[in-house]
Amino acid sequence: MSFKDELIAVLAKETKLSTDDVAQVLSVPPDPKLGDFAFPCFKVAAMLKMSPKDAADRLNQEMKKPEWISSTAVVGPYLNFYVDKIKLAESVLNEISLKKEKYGLAEEGTKETIMVEFFHANTHKGVHIGHLRNISLGSALCNVLEASGYKVIRVNYQGDIGPHVAKCIWAYKKYQDELEVPKINRGIWLGKLYARGSQEIKGDAAAEEEIREITRKMYEHNDPEIEELWKKTRQWCLDDFDIFYKKFGLKYDRLYYESEAEIPGKKVMAELLEKGVAEKSDGAIIVNLEKYGLNIYVAITGKGYPTYQGKDMGLAEIKQKEYKFDRSVHVVGSEQELFFKQVFKTYELNNSPMFEKAYHLSYGLVNLPEGKMSSRLGTMILYEDLVVKMLEHVSKEIVERHPDLSSEEIESRAEKIAFGALKYSMQSKENQRRMTFDWKHALDLHGDTGPYIQYAHARASSILRKAKFDNKKSSDVDFSKLDSAVEKKILMQLGKFSEVVEEAAEKYKPYLIAHFVLNLSQQFNEFYHAEQVLSEDKALQTARLLLVDSVRQVLANGLKLLGIAAPDEM
Numbered sequence: 193m194s195f196k197d198e199l200i201a202v203l204a205k206e207t208k209l210s211t212d213d214v215a216q217v218l219s220v221p222p223d224p225k226l227g228d229f230a231f232p233c234f235k236v237a238a239m240l241k242m243s244p245k246d247a248a249d250r251l252n253q254e255m256k257k258p259e260w261i262s263s264t265a266v267v268g269p270y271l272n273f274y275v276d277k278i279k280l281a282e283s284v285l286n287e288i289s290l291k292k293e294k295y296g297l298a299e300e301g302t303k304e305t306i307m308v309e310f311f312h313a314n315t316h317k318g319v320h321i322g323h324l325r326n327i328s329l330g331s332a333l334c335n336v337l338e339a340s341g342y343k344v345i346r347v348n349y350q351g352d353i354g355p356h357v358a359k360c361i362w363a364y365k366k367y368q369d370e371l372e373v374p375k376i377n378r379g380i381w382l383g384k385l386y387a388r389g390s391q392e393i394k395g396d397a398a399a400e401e402e403i404r405e406i407t408r409k410m411y412e413h414n415d416p417e418i419e420e421l422w423k424k425t426r427q428w429c430l431d432d433f434d435i436f437y438k439k440f441g442l443k444y445d446r447l448y449y450e451s452e453a454e455i456p457g458k459k460v461m462a463e464l465l466e467k468g469v470a471e472k473s474d475g476a477i478i479v480n481l482e483k484y485g486l487n488i489y490v491a492i493t494g495k496g497y498p499t500y501q502g503k504d505m506g507l508a509e510i511k512q513k514e515y516k517f518d519r520s521v522h523v524v525g526s527e528q529e530l531f532f533k534q535v536f537k538t539y540e541l542n543n544s545p546m547f548e549k550a551y552h553l554s555y556g557l558v559n560l561p562e563g564k565m566s567s568r569l570g571t572m573i574l575y576e577d578l579v580v581k582m583l584e585h586v587s588k589e590i591v592e593r594h595p596d597l598s599s600e601e602i603e604s605r606a607e608k609i610a611f612g613a614l615k616y617s618m619q620s621k622e623n624q625r626r627m628t629f630d631w632k633h634a635l636d637l638h639g640d641t642g643p644y645i646q647y648a649h650a651r652a653s654s655i656l657r658k659a660k661f662d663n664k665k666s667s668d669v670d671f672s673k674l675d676s677a678v679e680k681k682i683l684m685q686l687g688k689f690s691e692v693v694e695e696a697a698e699k700y701k702p703y704l705i706a707h708f709v710l711n712l713s714q715q716f717n718e719f720y721h722a723e724q725v726l727s728e729d730k731a732l733q734t735a736r737l738l739l740v741d742s743v744r745q746v747l748a749n750g751l752k753l754l755g756i757a758a759p760d761e762m
Contacts, residue, residue, distance in 0.1 A: 194687055195275060195283070198258055199229055206255040207236045220684075224677065227265060227272030228684060234269060244269030277680055281671035281735075284687045288742040289663055296689035296749055298341035307345040307515060308334050309448075310523035314351035315429035316360035318383025319436060319575040321629055322525075322558045328618035328755070329555055330523040331442055332702035335753045340697030345515055346444045349507060352426050353451040356386065358406035361421050362399065363389030379432030380576050382425055411454070411497050436575070440611065441755050448510065450503050457498040457506030460542075461491045464505075469541045477502075479538055486534050504535050508546045519549050521700065526554045526624065553700050556626035558618070582610040582631055590762075608757035609635070609643050615756050616642030620706040640710055645747065646759055648713035652744035653760040655725055661737045673735040678719045682739065685712050686746055693753070702754065709750040716743050 193201075200218060204211045213235065221230045237247035248271045252264050260283070262276035288295045310330025313323045334344045351357075363385045364371075374381050393399040409415040410422055437443070461477050464470040470479050475494035479501070482488060491502040498506070511520065522532060532552035539547035560573060586606040590597065597605075617634040621627050637643050655661075674683070689708065696704040725740060727733045748758040 194691055195258075195260060195280070196229065196688070196691060199261075199273065202255070202258060203231060206251065208239070209235060221272065224681065226267065228275040229273040230267075231271045231273070232269055233271060237269070275680075275684070277675055277683075278671045280680065280683050280687070281674045281739075282669075284683050285669070285671070285738050285742050288686065288745055289738070292745055293749060293752075295745060296693050297339040298690075298694070300338060300341065301343045302341040303343070304518035305343040305345065305516065306337055306519045306521060307347060307511065307517040308337070308521045308523065309347045309349055310334075311348045311442075312350060312524065313433070314356060315379070315426050316352075316357045316382050316386055318380055318387075319433075321560075321573050321575065321578060324575060324614060325555060325558050325618040325627070326523055326525070327440065327442065328615045329553075329623070329702060331440075332615075332619050332705070332754050333521070333523065333553070333700060335755060336693060336696045336702050336705060339753055340694050342697065345446070345517055347446045347448060347511070348444050349448045349453075350450070352429075352449045353410055353422070353454070355403065355407050357422065357426075358403045358410060359389050359393070360386040361406055361410075361418065361425065362403050363392075364421065364425065377432060377576065379429035380574065382428060383574065407497075408495065439579075439607075446514065448507060453503040453506035453510060454498055455506065456509045457502040457504070458492060458496075460505040460509060461498070461502050464491075464538070464542055467542070469538065479534070479541075481534055481537055484537055486530065486537055489534050500531065501535055501538070505538065508539070508544065508550075512545065517549065519551060520546065521551050521553050523553045523555070525557055527557065528552075529554055551700075553623065555623045556621070559626065559628045561628055561630055578631060579610060579614075582613065582635065583607065585632075585635060586610050605759060605762065608759050609646065609762065612642035612646050612751075612756040614642075615754060616645065616706060619702055619754055620710070622703055623701060642756055643762075645709050645713045645751065646756070647762050648716050649744055649747040649751065649758045650760060650762045651720065652716065652740050652747070655740050656737065656744065657760075659726055659733070659737055661741060663738070663741055669735050669738055670731040671735060673729075673732045674739060676723060678715065678722055679736075679739060682712070682715045682719060682743060685715055686742055689746055689750070705750050705753050709747055709754075712743060712747060712750070716740075716747075 196218070200211055200214045203209070203214045203218070207214070214231070217232050217235075219230050219232075221227050231248075231251075233244045233247040233251060236251060237244040240247055240250070242250070245266065245268055248266045248269055252266055252271050257264065257273075260276050260279040261273050263274045265272045265274075308330060310333075311323065311327045313319050331346075334346050337344050360382055364382070366389070367385070371385075393403065406418055409418040413419055461470055464479070465472070465477055470477050470491060472478075476490050477492035478488055478490050480488045489501050490499050491505070492498055511517075524532065529552065532550075536547060536550050536552075539550060583606050586609045587602055590602050590605050594602075613631075613634040617629060618627075620640060633639075634641055635643055637647055674680075685708075692704055692708045696702055719739075723736065725733065725736045727736070751758045
């Protein structure tokens, strides 16, 4: 139990308030001189029928304070608490030394089971930087949920059938005599072919009719040539995705596809038609949600094809047959908010258990400095192109700093830094905020970036190597040596890690972890420039080395939750 949790429990007992009521108002003063925790006594005053200041005075006199509280002060209606520096250092640093990579994390699998669906890149289209926010947010959320004690089922739902695939196949058939299919990155090549085809069919009624015919044949599976082309090109894309998953450090328990949700979706919509939830309209099956402010949507087209909503009904059935889960989180951009409101309302009208389980984790779109992207118009920055550019830039920087490194080491460091920069930039903003991605800024070693945090970890590792620090031999530590303001600030930050992990999990906000490691890195750099770690005072050196090692460990733990490497050298 953290100092904050213990203080909440004590205050709840002393004031007769609930722990939730105390937790909501207990805060950290903006100025450390005012204390480490501040408790407003307005509710206590109302219960005791006295002024808030008098209530604070009375609580201060009568409450049994934890032994780690060194002093208290009544400031107007607030009762402020000061944490004993020695007990703080001893408690936090010993716990980190004991738990190491498990510090701040709950026991696995002790809570509910949550299915997290994320990524959603369509086959036959290129993976672009917009997908990177989805996959970075989704994978970090899975890590954070597991770290908070939940069992997580990672799934991916991808569009592998429909007009966009037909458009790509049409372009493939049209240009195949003039094109040479590459031996690698064939999915990426198809994405570029899709963009070319999208541009060239504009205003071409005959081409659009040909694409509609290909779409029909795909859904009906009655044309051997189209079926073979669909399966072959689909596999090219899936092969590329497998490489991408490995590079990005991802794993999935199940990969779902639109093509397999088609028939179950039709079945569910037929049942909804019988129940009166859905209705026929000009040969199509629709769901009228106008009285709920959610418009009308087509679930099955007049030609018998399920739409995205219709397929999602089928997907829900497949998921529930295959897995037992308590919650289902869909990580999808904010432009699909109406879609999910319609789907979830249909779950409710169908009395589906999914209504109580489903949640749309919405996030803001990613723009370039030049503006909005479009895969159809070919204005996307493809993942592969972006990564190559970033790796070249980072590798050049590494060679300039370390000309004697082997090519293997340069490649290893470059990948850690480039992927760290990408992931952190996609995770560090509040979920709903739109973001503009600037790859050069993302690689900056200064400011709010992944490499800045990685560099703080590398600097801590360097100090420990230079001192030949062995945590196993540092049990006799004089914690009173850690008495500077910046050291206490770091200790308070380290002590909050488990609290931040839990909050990030409960609120589905991995960016709280990103903010935490950024703040810790900034505090560590302040400490590094203000205090001398290596000292003739061996007791002081041992205490500070233990502090440095604890910072290194907690940065590594936090970065791991974000899926980011914590390099020992940059």
